[in-house]
Amino acid sequence: MTLDYAAATQKYEPTLGLEVHVELNTNSKMFCSCATEFGAEPNTQTCPVCLGLPGALPVVNGKAIESTILIGLALNCSIAPYSRFARKNYFYPDMPKNFQTSQYDEPICIDGYLDVEIETDEGPKVFRVEIERVHMEEDTGKSLHVGGSTGRIHGAEYSLLDYNRAGIPLVEIVTRIIPGTGKYAPQVARAYVTQLRDILRSLGVSDVKMEQGSLRCDANVSLAPIGSGLLGTRSETKNVNSLRSVERALTGEIERQANRLEAGERIIQETRHFLEESGLTRPGRSKEQAEDYRYFPEPDLVPVTPDAKWIEELRAKLPENPADRRKRLQKEWNVPDSEMNSLINAELVDVVEETIKLGAEPTRARTWWLGEISRLANEKEVAPTSLITTAFVAEIIALISSGDLTDKLARQVVEGVVNGEGSPKDVIEKRGLKVVSDDSALMVAIEAAISAQPDTAERIRGGNIPAAGALIGAVMKATGGQADAAKVRELLLKHLGQG
Amino acid sequence: MTNIHATAAEMASALSAKEISSVELTQQHLERIASVDGKIHAFLHIDNEGALAQAEAIDKKRAGGEKLSPLAGVPIAVKDILAQKGIPTTAGSKILEGWRPPYDSTVVAKLKAAGVVILGKTNMDEFAMGSSTENSAYGTTQNPWDLTRTPGGSSGGSAAAVAAFEAPLAIGTDTGGSIRQPAALTGIVGVKPTYGGVSRYGVIAYSSSLDQVGPFARTVLDTALLHEAIAGHDERDSTSINAPVPQVVSAAKRLDVKGMKIGVIKELSGSGFQAGVSARIAESLELLVAQGAEIVEVSCPNFEYALAAYYLIAPSEASSNLARFDSMRYGLRVGDDGSKGAEEVMSATREAGFGKEVKRRIILGTYALSSGYYDAYYGSAQKVRTLVKQDFDNAFAKVDVLVSPVTPTTAFKIGEKSNDPVAMYLSDIATIPVNMAGIGGMSLPVGLADEDGLPVGLQIMAPLMQDDRFYRVGGTLEAALLSKWGKPILSNAPDLAVK
Numbered sequence: 001m002t003l004d005y006a007a008a009t010q011k012y013e014p015t016l017g018l019e020v021h022v023e024l025n026t027n028s029k030m031f032c033s034c035a036t037e038f039g040a041e042p043n044t045q046t047c048p049v050c051l052g053l054p055g056a057l058p059v060v061n062g063k064a065i066e067s068t069i070l071i072g073l074a075l076n077c078s079i080a081p082y083s084r085f086a087r088k089n090y091f092y093p094d095m096p097k098n099f100q101t102s103q104y105d106e107p108i109c110i111d112g113y114l115d116v117e118i119e120t121d122e123g124p125k126v127f128r129v130e131i132e133r134v135h136m137e138e139d140t141g142k143s144l145h146v147g148g149s150t151g152r153i154h155g156a157e158y159s160l161l162d163y164n165r166a167g168i169p170l171v172e173i174v175t176r177i178i179p180g181t182g183k184y185a186p187q188v189a190r191a192y193v194t195q196l197r198d199i200l201r202s203l204g205v206s207d208v209k210m211e212q213g214s215l216r217c218d219a220n221v222s223l224a225p226i227g228s229g230l231l232g233t234r235s236e237t238k239n240v241n242s243l244r245s246v247e248r249a250l251t252g253e254i255e256r257q258a259n260r261l262e263a264g265e266r267i268i269q270e271t272r273h274f275l276e277e278s279g280l281t282r283p284g285r286s287k288e289q290a291e292d293y294r295y296f297p298e299p300d301l302v303p304v305t306p307d308a309k310w311i312e313e314l315r316a317k318l319p320e321n322p323a324d325r326r327k328r329l330q331k332e333w334n335v336p337d338s339e340m341n342s343l344i345n346a347e348l349v350d351v352v353e354e355t356i357k358l359g360a361e362p363t364r365a366r367t368w369w370l371g372e373i374s375r376l377a378n379e380k381e382v383a384p385t386s387l388i389t390t391a392f393v394a395e396i397i398a399l400i401s402s403g404d405l406t407d408k409l410a411r412q413v414v415e416g417v418v419n420g421e422g423s424p425k426d427v428i429e430k431r432g433l434k435v436v437s438d439d440s441a442l443m444v445a446i447e448a449a450i451s452a453q454p455d456t457a458e459r460i461r462g463g464n465i466p467a468a469g470a471l472i473g474a475v476m477k478a479t480g481g482q483a484d485a486a487k488v489r490e491l492l493l494k495h496l497g498q499g
Numbered sequence: 500m501t502n503i504h505a506t507a508a509e510m511a512s513a514l515s516a517k518e519i520s521s522v523e524l525t526q527q528h529l530e531r532i533a534s535v536d537g538k539i540h541a542f543l544h545i546d547n548e549g550a551l552a553q554a555e556a557i558d559k560k561r562a563g564g565e566k567l568s569p570l571a572g573v574p575i576a577v578k579d580i581l582a583q584k585g586i587p588t589t590a591g592s593k594i595l596e597g598w599r600p601p602y603d604s605t606v607v608a609k610l611k612a613a614g615v616v617i618l619g620k621t622n623m624d625e626f627a628m629g630s631s632t633e634n635s636a637y638g639t640t641q642n643p644w645d646l647t648r649t650p651g652g653s654s655g656g657s658a659a660a661v662a663a664f665e666a667p668l669a670i671g672t673d674t675g676g677s678i679r680q681p682a683a684l685t686g687i688v689g690v691k692p693t694y695g696g697v698s699r700y701g702v703i704a705y706s707s708s709l710d711q712v713g714p715f716a717r718t719v720l721d722t723a724l725l726h727e728a729i730a731g732h733d734e735r736d737s738t739s740i741n742a743p744v745p746q747v748v749s750a751a752k753r754l755d756v757k758g759m760k761i762g763v764i765k766e767l768s769g770s771g772f773q774a775g776v777s778a779r780i781a782e783s784l785e786l787l788v789a790q791g792a793e794i795v796e797v798s799c800p801n802f803e804y805a806l807a808a809y810y811l812i813a814p815s816e817a818s819s820n821l822a823r824f825d826s827m828r829y830g831l832r833v834g835d836d837g838s839k840g841a842e843e844v845m846s847a848t849r850e851a852g853f854g855k856e857v858k859r860r861i862i863l864g865t866y867a868l869s870s871g872y873y874d875a876y877y878g879s880a881q882k883v884r885t886l887v888k889q890d891f892d893n894a895f896a897k898v899d900v901l902v903s904p905v906t907p908t909t910a911f912k913i914g915e916k917s918n919d920p921v922a923m924y925l926s927d928i929a930t931i932p933v934n935m936a937g938i939g940g941m942s943l944p945v946g947l948a949d950e951d952g953l954p955v956g957l958q959i960m961a962p963l964m965q966d967d968r969f970y971r972v973g974g975t976l977e978a979a980l981l982s983k984w985g986k987p988i989l990s991n992a993p994d995l996a997v998k
Contacts (some may be wrong), residue, residue, distance in 0.1 A: 007851060048582075048600075048601065048602050051828060052823045052828070053600065053601070053828075053829070054582065054588070054590070054598070054600070054704075054823070054824075055581070055582040055593065055600070055604055055700065055701040055703045055704070056602075056700070056701070057700050057735060057736050057737065058737070059735060059736075059737050060737065061733065087819050089818075089819050089822060089868070091825065091842070092824065093825070093827050093841045093845075096823065096828065097822065098822035098823055098825045099819050099823055100823055159841070161827070202570050219571060248526060261630075286955075287643075290870075292869055292870045294819070294868035294870070294873075295868075296815060296816075296819070296868055296873070296877060299706075299707035299708035299738075299816055300704075300707050300737060300738065301737050301738075302737050302738060332656070388972065463892040
């Protein structure tokens with residue numbers, strides 16, 4: 001009999017451990033001045049240092065240190081006044097020096113935490129995830145195995161090596177073991193990685209694109225019978241490249257382990273690879289025999305000794321925690337969860353906030369960014385923020401609020417700006433989009449409409465206000481849509497003694 | 500008219516007075532090399548065309564009235580461990596056969612910028628591991644004083660080239676004595692600057708925390724001129740010291756030691772040193788007293804552990820530094836017949852490409868860094884290093900400079916120690932403590948041993964970044980010796996030229 005997930009977590013208590021690797025978005029690599037652009041031609045972003053040529057020496061990227069300290073501070077860590085790099089020695093063709101320069105027993109950030117909130121059966125609940133360390137290291141190159149059926153090294157005819165990625169700054173964020181999550185373990189893990197991603201994005205230190213590998217999560221989990229107080233043998237699942245996969249991979253792995261334990265088998269300490277299609281994991285490298293990396297302090301680099309004053313300056317620069325900010329803005333804007341989620345998923349919170357700061361009416365700011373501008377962006381397959389500036393959006397919204405533009409005209413203005421016809425003012429002028437707001441001009445149209453539909457006018461005079469729609473429509477038609485419908489309504493009703 | 504027997508300073512002044520052109524001077528040296536290097540084998544690569552082109556360019560600049568560096572137009576030989584763009588660079592190893600670096604080491608770049616004419620690359624023990632050049636994969640260098648003896652090592656080719664008048668100047672590297680020991684054995688001046696005084700960028704690493712580049716010449720002043728040309732902070736070497744270069748040239752010219760306190764290291768004198776070596780050292784001290792210096796005996800009790808600790812630290816770092824020679828990107832590749840995987844090819848290449856001593860040290864270092872042994876070996880060795888530094892600190896609290904013999908014996912016979920690594924290691928017993936502490940030291944020729952008529956070297960050591968002190972003492976003693984002898988020491992060496 002096999003256990004399903006619910007049964008598995010009724011019997012076994014999972015213990016989590018998460019290692020997140022973040023590629024920093026510095027312009028240059030960790031130890032040399034090579035560019036870090038994603039997707040460049042293979043081996044075009046290399047130099048003697050990141051190729052590990054004989055004689056070349058590393059120099060630490062100061063910006064990478066700054067980014068790492070910012071991450072540590074945002075995760076409530078202590079920043080070590082003295083930390084060192086070490087060499088992790090092992091042979092692999094995509095590692096140019098056959099050692100990775102990494103921090104080992106003297107990391108730059110230690111002892112932090114991140115509180116994550118998830119929905120439980122009993123309502124929202126906060127779990128504290130303790131951070132053991134945040135440290136710096138360099139990425140390896142990439143191997144491309146050609147000729148085999150699996151794309152893996154076994155069975156490949158030959159392998160190609162691309163060292164563009166070699167030496168890209170990586171930050172590794174390691175949690176302590178996370179006990180007590182019970183059946184919510186996969187959700188806690190997902191919430192943790194999500195919140196971490198939001199924090200990293202708010203710090204501006206990484207692209208945090210899981211699908212491009214700039215944010216990678218290794219999920220460790222072990223099971224022990226509930227109440228036993230024991231720690232089971234863990235597995236480490238790699239290749240988890242989306243937030244949803246974090247949750248799926250752990251769910252599957254908990255189920256797999258529970259069923260092995262049920263069958264009286266032992267859990268093998270190993271790395272496992274997540275398979276996106278099936279949601280299952282397959283075994284990778286065994287870690288039963290710990291590999292000896294022969295770590296020792298990197299003699300080519302001096303210790304990192306950040307100045308206490310500098311750390312405080314960085315602390316003062318920390319942006320608001322994204323979770324707190326989200327709650328604050330949602331309250332200020334008074335929007336439901338669904339709309340807030342849409343804004344977050346579309347990465348529009350920042351521009352909406354900025355547009356509002358520039359004086360735009362909050363509801364309009366949200367509607368325009370999520371609506372028309374996002375629609376145009378989708379059509380063009382670009383980010384909405386690349387189409388138009390917040391200042392222009394605020395300007396257009398101000399014109400709507402003052403009655404100088406109708407929504408319909410404003411759409412044309414946005415279209416004009418997006419098409420490069422200039423500022424909103426330029427577009428309005430060139431396209432002649434000004435709202436007809438001259439009362440006398442409107443009155444001519446209104447009177448014409450009344451004469452054309454005397455019966456309707458009579459019904460309005462008699463108190464049938466909804467009938468005004470037909471006359472307003474006629475006026476709008478006569479003015480080519482350039483009149484402000486609200487204004488027309490106001491003038492019409494007044495004229496017919498209902499104002 | 501100058502000639503190859505002149506000092507570099509004399510050559511420089513003849514060049515600047517336009518008594519000789521750099522092309523003529525370079526040509527003379529190339530002819531000397533052609534005539535004697537068959538016996539000496541100081542060079543692994545002679546760059547006739549490049550040297551003459553560089554000389555011609557300097558002559559043009561001089562003719563055009565350009566302001567030139569003091570050594571502009573003077574030839575030099577460079578140890579084959581420094582990367583020089585486009586010029587074969589092997590570090591004395593088969594594993595790098597045919598490799599032409601795509602970049603210049605900082606020292607080579609500085610030499611080129613100063614207009615110093617690079618004649619070629621000199622022989623050395625493979626990866627600077629050795630004290631005789633017998634570990635070169637390309638044959639042993641012979642000592643110009645006696646062709647059956649070694650010139651010392653690892654920078655034996657550079658020392659022999661200067662002693663045999665193939666070049667007035669040479670560059671070496673010194674990890675445990677590899678400049679000072681061959682200088683002593685060939686009767687020339689050699690300096691290991693303070694660690695971090697000269698950039699290591701582009702110097703193929705043996706032991707990163709000990710390696711240092713330094714000058715060879717036939718006089719103290721010439722050595723100082725070259726020292727100044729190559730020294731200084733380099734942004735590409737994190738361990739290079741960001742401070743002004745010690746005033747070594749003016750110190751070399753000072754010729755005065757009145758009131759200086761000179762410490763004789765008790766543990767590096769007496770038994771264990773050849774009688775003829777001790778006798779010349781004693782006479783030198785008398786000459787210094789006659790010049791107004793005061794001699795004090797000091798004790799450095801921890802020096803006895805320095806050699807053992809060195810043979811843990813240097814191989815440990817080497818085991819990691821030499822991991823990059825894996826045939827993937829450059830150098831030798833063995834066994835790649837299409838049937839083998841990368842790991843097998845790496846292994847076959849390293850088996851074929853590294854010599855016996857290099858393999859010995861890689862194995863030693865790999866073992867010393869292994870988990871479970873690290874603390875006992877690498878950890879203890881680092882503690883010894885601290886103790887050796889403390890010994891120096893205590894001694895320098897009492898004296899301005901310290902002195903000792905450079906080597907226990909004069910030049911030994913080729914083959915004499917090549918099958919007894921420990922006996923070979925012992926020839927660096929007096930030089931190793933200097934590297935362990937990171938301070939600088941000079942080897943100065945102070946006469947010939949009575950037993951064998953071979954040169955004896957005095958080692959003069961000074962505190963961190965006080966390199967000017969040993970130039971001051973060395974310059975003064977050199978002048979006193981010269982007036983006592985009436986002719987330079989090298990005039991006692993056999994004339995090698997084919998008649």
